[in-house]
Amino acid sequence: MITKKNGYLRPLDLKHGRIDMNHGAGGRVGAQLVDELFARAFNNPYLRQGNDGALLSVPAGQRLVMATDAHVISPLFFPGGDIGSLAVHGTVNDVAMLGATPLYLSASFILEEGFPLAQLKRIVESMAAASRACGVPVVTGDTKVVEKGKGDGVFISTTGLGVVPEGRDIGGANAQPGDAVLLSGSIGEHGVAVLSQRESLQFETAILSDSAALHTLVAAMLAAAPEGAVHVLRDPTRGGLATTLNEIAQQSGVGMLLQEAAIPVLPQVAAACELLGLDPLYIANEGKLVAIVAPEAASAVLAAMRTHPLGLRAAQIGQVSEDANRFVQMTTAFGGRRVVDWLSGEPLPRIC
């Protein structure tokens, strides 16, 4: 991937330059972009192999886990993160939700003609910093350029590889009646932080996206419980907590009963949702997880979550029930009961 420096090549103008079609044409200009921006930021032995793919070693006795995620967020920069860090966290989390240790990432960038190189540099450096902080290197990548108007600045697609020991079986179909439903912290921050930056909807808020890599939290939880006690792990991203719980109920053929009062929501998030006519249960998170855990292990797992910086506000929010209709129901803080349904379409604000 890293080509020999041509002494006569003028360095990339990372201050005022813009992406043009040449950057994707596969010639010297493209190689220079890879060299001076991507390879420099993500620098690691796998990238330095300089091949089209990376040769990776896999620990013995482990199974591979692979997950992929495309990131098309608008705006690209939001309070608490950007598309770069998000592209790392999102995929690392998808791998971690199978109880796996994430090891490697690939990244492919689709860049729109005219995109400022300074912004691209900011994104790539943030992505590299996130990858270093997670300990999961970007080992291979690709860049394509599309004509102006055919992209939205930058799209980043990442794939993650991880390993999980033989015998560990964590997945959405494993919830059992009686299991405890645990949530690692307050919901709705990512969605509200992003919404607050939308051109049509600017409002002042101090809410930061919760974008974070959850694999160390997962490791701490798994270490605190006997093998097999954690049945399901899932990060409630798009569609929010409500949609994630419905997915699990559907997959496992069970129902759930939640306690609204137990679900942590920051007051700022509650206020913003109130104002916009949205429900925090349906707002995206990027640094939270739901765990469905055998009842006898619930308190140990919850205690482990609460000692981890990403799980300080972890709580048991309900339990799994037997229900042929697979309803997720909730006792409201008001004292009634209701269904917590799937999200249908984009969350739309109510009019009055």
Next chain:
Amino acid sequence: MKYVDEFRDGTLARNLAASLQAEVDPARHYSFMEFCGGHTHALARYGVVDLLPGNVRMIHGPGCPVCVLPIGRIDMGIQLALERGAMLCTYGDVMRVPASDGLSLLRAKARGGDIRMVYSPADALQLARNHPGREVVFLAIGFETTTPPSALVIRQAAREGIKNFSVLCCHVLTPSAITHILQSPEVAQYGTLALDGFVGPAHVSIVIGSAVYEPFASTYRKPVVISGFEPLDVMQSILMLVRQVNQGRAEVENQFTRAVNRAGNRAAQAVTTEVFELRDSFEWRGLGEVPFSALKIRPEFAPFDAECRFELIYQAVPDHQQCECGAILRGVKRPTECKLFGTVCTPENPMGSCMVSSEGSCAAHYTYGRFRDIPVLTT
């Protein structure tokens, strides 16, 4: 959340539930219509229904602005976006309302229409300022709550001499809808719809005041309690209605005193009258043509009236034959009595308008309350 949580307090709710239980006459039934979609939503969202005595039935009224918008009106908006190249702006709720030819604003957008969701008509006016080369149309819907903001932007556009902005006015009036229900055969002649009183509008009443409901109490002998949109408001209002019924009273009472007075917001009324005038008749989805039930833009502001500007002609479009939205909006049927409910008509694929907005009776029941009438298809 301060000033909001106080109105959602579980302990107070239990106390109110106990008072209701103690005061209802077990020998009779109580049927109250909550007019507003906001009340319907609160009843379902907070599980208020579980806290009411078994002999108190809440009937969902026609006060969901999205639900009563007829197909033909959405078609006009779609026509503007797809055929006339206009940038069409509207409230988020309207985006999914089913229109003709399997379209909705959301689907028209996917076909290339420039259709945008805004939170306020002022945002639409701003888009017009920002895109002087484009025709920007605000599809204005809603009851008296959303009417003054529409009036304000029209007046503002006129003052600024903005040439590329207009409003497709679909504003409707609450009192005419209530009258329509009270005069409907089911209530007035056959008595098939027992109606003991109304939970009166919250935000609408802030604008129009409480006095306008007095004829309903005096002429039709139906108690009206104007109620806030929070769940405790609704419970307290139901208790006030039960008391009126028990004591044989039919009065307008105001539970929402923190916001509503007898005269309403005169400034809002003034700007509304300045810009809008009564329509002779307007088609409501579910209710049909209702005389003097809606507003149109006055001739003085004709350049800002999309109907004049684009010479739009309204064409009525019938609802799906089996759709019971009409009967549901009049309170004659419950969502579960519709054959389409939960089978072909779901929030993902709404056939009728009551399934679109979370304020609609069908959507509220499907989304929050369907565990009460299991079995419903789950996949």
